Amino acid sequence: xxNNFEFEADMAxxxxxxxxxxxxxxxxxxxxxxxxxxxxxxxxxxPWTAVTRVMDFTVGGIWLYAMVxxxxxxxxxxxxxxxxENGNAFSSIGRICDGEGNPVPDGPKSYRNTxxxxxxxxxxxxxxxxxxxxxxxxxxxxxxxxxxxxxxxxNQLDELLASEYVQ
Amino acid sequence: MRxxxxxxxxxxxxxAIITLLALQAMTPHALAEHFDSTRQAISKHIKVLTExxxxxxxxxxxxxxxxxxxxxMKEIDIWLERFRKMWEDSFNQLDDVxxxx
Numbered sequence: 585x586x587n588n589f590e591f592e593a594d595m596a597x598x599x600x601x602x603x604x605x606x607x608x609x610x611x612x613x614x615x616x617x618x619x620x621x622x623x624x625x626x627x628x629x630x631p632w633t634a635v636t637r638v639m640d641f642t643v644g645g646i647w648l649y650a651m652v653x654x655x656x657x658x659x660x661x662x663x664x665x666x667x668x669e670n671g672n673a674f675s676s677i678g679r680i681c682d683g684e685g686n687p688v689p690d691g692p693k694s695y696r697n698t699x700x701x702x703x704x705x706x707x708x709x710x711x712x713x714x715x716x717x718x719x720x721x722x723x724x725x726x727x728x729x730x731x732x733x734x735x736x737x738x739n740q741l742d743e744l745l746a747s748e749y750v751q
Numbered sequence: 752m753r754x755x756x757x758x759x760x761x762x763x764x765x766x767a768i769i770t771l772l773a774l775q776a777m778t779p780h781a782l783a784e785h786f787d788s789t790r791q792a793i794s795k796h797i798k799v800l801t802e803x804x805x806x807x808x809x810x811x812x813x814x815x816x817x818x819x820x821x822x823x824m825k826e827i828d829i830w831l832e833r834f835r836k837m838w839e840d841s842f843n844q845l846d847d848v849x850x851x852x
Binding site: 587591593595596600602604606612613615622625628629630 | 834835838839844
């Protein structure tokens with residue numbers, strides 16, 4: 585069954601739209617996005633894992649968790665919930681922090697709105713809009729968090745690109 | 752304020768300049784001919800693009816040419832592709848988790 589995964593970047597607006605359909609009821613999908621025990625099971629792309637330190641799913645509350653690399657290195661992140669429309673939508677601000685939940689000074693921020701809608705009773709569509717303040721944010725979230733374990737480092741990529749575009 | 756690639760593409764005129772320079776390097780004069788704006792306005796945009804490291808200037812003979820830094824543009828694609836892959840992989844994992852909920 586098709587899951588209609590969509591990923592569209594509007595770079596001029598620094599916004600990314602992501603949407604995906606799931607073969608489960610809206611209450612289950614909502615739980616999967618808002619219950620730390622369930623989130624931990626899927627949110628980190630293998631071989632990374634996610635470990636929760638604090639989860640307070642209320643407006644003003646945070647989810648403080650670590651993305652753990654295969655070598656055991658922890659990258660702390662938190663999401664602060666800024667709006668919750670129970671069962672339908674929530675908004676959060678993502679920041680990089682230390683293990684106590686103190687944000688990295690001048691660190692990047694991402695803003696995310698996540699919306700849930702039922703399709704045909706037993707399926708659910710999730711739509712997210714992620715916006716960034718600046719370019720470095722994407723760098724942080726992509727490079728900083730998930731460099732380990734990828735086949736190529738950025739340096740290798742730079743070399744490859746340089747050789748490709750030398751004029 | 753630090754310049755980044757996003758600032759380069761935030762303005763429609765700058766996007767048009769990038770599109771033109773993607774086809775070929777151009778002299779300031781040749782570039783300005785494509786726009787109704789004053790040459791001064793275009794050179795202001797070029798200054799921003801240079802600060803964003805999206806455009807470089809090279810002297811060829813007596814003429815100065817603007818070149819597009821394709822590497823800077825390509826880097827965005829790479830970050831995005833990684834970000835896309837990250838979400839795709841996580842969502843595929845979520846499919847399995849939902850089966851057991």
